Amino acid sequence: MPQLEILDLKAAYNRQPVLENITLSVEKGEIVSLIGPSGSGKSTLLRVLIGLLPPIAGQVHLDGERIDYGDKRTLRALRDRLAIVFQQYNLFQNMTALQNVTIAPTKVKKRPAREVEEEAKTLLSKVGLADKFDAYPDELSGGQQQRVAIARALALKPEILLLDEVTSALDPELVNEVLDAIRLLAAEGMTMFIVSHEMGFVRELSSKVAFMADGHIVEFGPPARIFDRPEMARTRDFVSKILRH
Amino acid sequence: MSYTLQFGQVTGYLPYLAGGAWISLQIAFLAFCGGMVIGLFGAMAKTFGNRPLNRVVSGYVTFFMNTPQLVQIYFIYFALPDAGILLTSYEAVLIGMTLNAGAYLTEIQRAGFESVHRNEMEAAETLGMSLMQRVRYVVLPHIARVLFPPLSNQYILMTLGTSMAAIFGVEELTGRAFNVNAETFRSIEVFSLTAGLYIIVTLIATLILGLFGRYMFRAKMRLY
Ligand SMILES: Nc1ncnc2c1ncn2[C@@H]1O[C@H](COP(=O)(O)OP(=O)(O)OP(=O)(O)O)[C@@H](O)[C@H]1O
Ligand SMILES: [Mg+2]
Numbered sequence: 514m515p516q517l518e519i520l521d522l523k524a525a526y527n528r529q530p531v532l533e534n535i536t537l538s539v540e541k542g543e544i545v546s547l548i549g550p551s552g553s554g555k556s557t558l559l560r561v562l563i564g565l566l567p568p569i570a571g572q573v574h575l576d577g578e579r580i581d582y583g584d585k586r587t588l589r590a591l592r593d594r595l596a597i598v599f600q601q602y603n604l605f606q607n608m609t610a611l612q613n614v615t616i617a618p619t620k621v622k623k624r625p626a627r628e629v630e631e632e633a634k635t636l637l638s639k640v641g642l643a644d645k646f647d648a649y650p651d652e653l654s655g656g657q658q659q660r661v662a663i664a665r666a667l668a669l670k671p672e673i674l675l676l677d678e679v680t681s682a683l684d685p686e687l688v689n690e691v692l693d694a695i696r697l698l699a700a701e702g703m704t705m706f707i708v709s710h711e712m713g714f715v716r717e718l719s720s721k722v723a724f725m726a727d728g729h730i731v732e733f734g735p736p737a738r739i740f741d742r743p744e745m746a747r748t749r750d751f752v753s754k755i756l757r758h
Numbered sequence: 759m760s761y762t763l764q765f766g767q768v769t770g771y772l773p774y775l776a777g778g779a780w781i782s783l784q785i786a787f788l789a790f791c792g793g794m795v796i797g798l799f800g801a802m803a804k805t806f807g808n809r810p811l812n813r814v815v816s817g818y819v820t821f822f823m824n825t826p827q828l829v830q831i832y833f834i835y836f837a838l839p840d841a842g843i844l845l846t847s848y849e850a851v852l853i854g855m856t857l858n859a860g861a862y863l864t865e866i867q868r869a870g871f872e873s874v875h876r877n878e879m880e881a882a883e884t885l886g887m888s889l890m891q892r893v894r895y896v897v898l899p900h901i902a903r904v905l906f907p908p909l910s911n912q913y914i915l916m917t918l919g920t921s922m923a924a925i926f927g928v929e930e931l932t933g934r935a936f937n938v939n940a941e942t943f944r945s946i947e948v949f950s951l952t953a954g955l956y957i958i959v960t961l962i963a964t965l966i967l968g969l970f971g972r973y974m975f976r977a978k979m980r981l982y
Contacts, residue, residue, distance in 0.1 A: 563884050592886040603881035607899035607975075616895060617885035669885065 514577050516541040516704055517562075517673060522571035524554075524561045531557050532728045535571065539673075539721075542702040546715040546736070549725035550751065555708040556600070558725070559675045562706070563597045564588045596671035600678040602658040604650040610637060610661045611646040614668045622669070629668070636664040640694045656687030663694055673704045680711055712755055716740055724748045761946065768947045771938045778934035779955045783963075785852055785930060786917040792852075793859025793916075794909075800864030802893065805871040815864065822861030828922055830854050835926060847926035859916060866908055870901035899975070906971040913967065914960050921956075931955060 515538035522535035532554045539545050547555040560566045562573065567582045574580070575594065581587045604613050614633040618624050637646060640660040650658050659679055666674060676695065680688045692714055698705065699718050709715050715722060715736065722739040724732045724747075732739060732748045740756070743749045803815045822830065831854035838845055845853070874897050882892045921932035929937070935952040939945050 565880055565884065589886055592884055597884050599877065599881065601877055603875070603877040605878055605881070605896055605899075606875075607896075607903055617887070620891055620895065621886040665885070 515539055515574075516543075516576060518572075518574040518577075519562075520572045520574070522558075522561065522568050522573065524557060524566055524568045526557075526566075530728060532561065532568075535730055537721075537723055537730060537733055539704055539706070541672075541704055543720035544699055544705045544707060544718050546719040546722045547706065547708045547725055548710070548712075548715060548722060548739075548751070548755075549731075553725040554728040555725055556677050557728075559597060559677050559706060559708065563595055563675060564591055593669065594672045595675065596666035596669055596673075597675040598659075598662045598666050598677065598679050600681060602650070602655075602662045604658055604661055604665070606650050609647045609649055610642060610653065610657075610664075613650070613661055614665045617665070618668050633664070633668055636667055637661070639697065640664050641690060654687065655683050656690045659683065659687075659691050660694055663691070667698075671703075673706070674698065675706045677708045678710065679707075680709065710755070712740075724751060726751070763947060764944060765947050765951070767942050767944050768938060768951055771934075771942075771948075772951070775931060775934050775938065775952060775955055778929060778931035779959050781928070781930040782917060782920040782923075782932075783959060785848075785855065785920045785923060785928075786913065788852055789855035789859050789920075790913050790916055792856035793863045794867075796856070796860030797863025797865075797867045800860065801867035801871050804864065804868050806889070819861045819864050822858050823865070827854065827858050827919065828925070830858055831922065831926065847923070848928050851920075851923040851926055851928055855916065855919065855922075859912070862912060863909075866905060866912065867901060870905040871897055873904060874900045903975040906967075906975050910964065910967040910971065914963060917960055917963060918956065931959075 518538040519535055522532060523530065524532040535558060537545065547558065549555055557566065561568050561582075564582055572579055573582075575591070580591055605616065608616060611630070611633055614636060615626070615629045618629040618632070619626050634643075634646060637643065637660075640663055642657060642660055642664070645653060645657060645661075648657075650661070653661065663676075663679070679695070680691050683691065688711070692711065695705075695707070695714075696718065707715070707719070719736045721734060722736045723730050724739055724743075724745075726747055732743060732745050738744075739748060740752055743752055800815045800819065803811045807815070831851055834854045834857075835845065835847065835850035838850070878896050878900070879892060882896045887895065920930055923930050924933035924936055927933065931952060935948050939948045942948065
């Protein structure tokens with residue numbers, strides 16, 4: 514049974530459809546990369562999965578159980594298991610790096626502060642921020658903030674991690690810091706959805722790649738097929754353009 | 759015109775006037791705190807509330823922001839007793855100033871709510887925080903930080919605004935200045951002394967607020 518299964522999902526902003534006929538499934542420990550041109554609906558798909566935008570049709574199953582996005586309790590349970598890292602970090606500006614990471618486990622999960630703090634420090638150290646516990650977001654570089662955001666998401670021990678273009682706002686020399694952190698997670702078997710423009714990275718890490726365009730999944734398959742033997746003309750176009758860069 | 763300044767006649771009243779300043783501070787402090795609470799709920803209602811609630815709060819804000827405060831207090835002082843609620847002048851002034859502050863502070867805090875990055879609110883939501891938790895841990899600290907300077911200004915304005923209480927016979931700083939003036943007829947001396955006290959009071963308040971804001975909220979504030 515797939516860990517996460519999306520069936521014929523449809524979503525819209527103000528009645529304007531932005532996702533249609535989205536169907537895909539992920540096994541535990543797999544990494545699915547979403548690629549495609551700007552505006553194709555990649556971020557929207559992640560927003561729907563985490564419950565920020567309720568779908569207007571279709572189904573999402575988590576471990577075989579259908580998620581009711583209209584139900585508050587289900588949403589809370591869902592967010593116990595899924596976590597998202599946004600493109601713009603979205604850190605809490607009024608909290609230090611450490612507080613950003615500890616706030617949800619202590620306040621939402623009501624876990625003991627000491628224990629959470631130890632874990633948070635371990636997480637931050639793991640992403641290379643051992644010396645930045647007490648720094649506020651505005652005192653950190655983009656790459657450092659992005660890694661705090663990753664640690665914050667991991668502090669809730671999610672089963673599935675959604676990563677939205679976590680490197681696109683970074684200077685090239687910072688990209689590797691963040692990619693290394695993700696490689697580490699991949700090695701630990703975390704299921705992930707990754708929206709990325711780093712094609713080399715996508716190819717190296719992904720179990721499957723979904724090429725999206727105009728709110729549809731045009732092609733879905735293992736990276737070798739999407740990149741080397743795409744079936745659809747649109748995929749071929751996109752891939753050849755992006756690989757030429 | 760020759761007028762010889764004779765501060766000697768009024769300096770004896772300094773402790774009496776300082777006592778009045780203390781009452782002014784009390785009124786300002788209480789009205790500000792009350793207003794902050796009203797303002798918080800008002801701002802929450804305007805940001806997250808439904809339409810009818812929004813209307814009620816808007817009506818309240820519009821009324822208190824578009825009528826003179828003096829008229830509002832007169833209204834409370836003279837109209838409420840007719841409804842069977844008897845108020846001392848101190849209470850009437852306090853209630854009037856609180857309601858007035860509530861309206862302004864609703865608007866100030868609403869602006870703060872709106873300036874919270876939607877990003878941060880969404881992040882909080884995806885971390886599983888309830889609405890109350892989001893307000894408590896994300897919105898309020900943000901508001902405290904960005905709104906601390908305008909809120910301190912409002913507080914200083916309110917401290918000065920307490921002089922209105924004198925009209926209702928409350929013996930705060932201005933009220934006591936009237937009394938001293940009536941006894942000594944040294945108007946210039948009395949009121950320059952009074953002005954000096956107001957300046958001292960507001961400067962101290964500004965300094966304390968500024969230090970507090972810098973320390974507590976990392977607010978970037980100007981200290982004199
Ligand atoms: N808040 C919003 N309100 C209305 N329309 C939106 C909103 N957010 C996105 N859209 C629209 O939905 C479509 C898909 O946007 P989405 O952000 O999912 O694209 P994307 O694939 O992530 O693009 P990018 O690579 O630029 O991040 C776009 O046409 C966009 O204009
Ligand atoms: Mg996007």
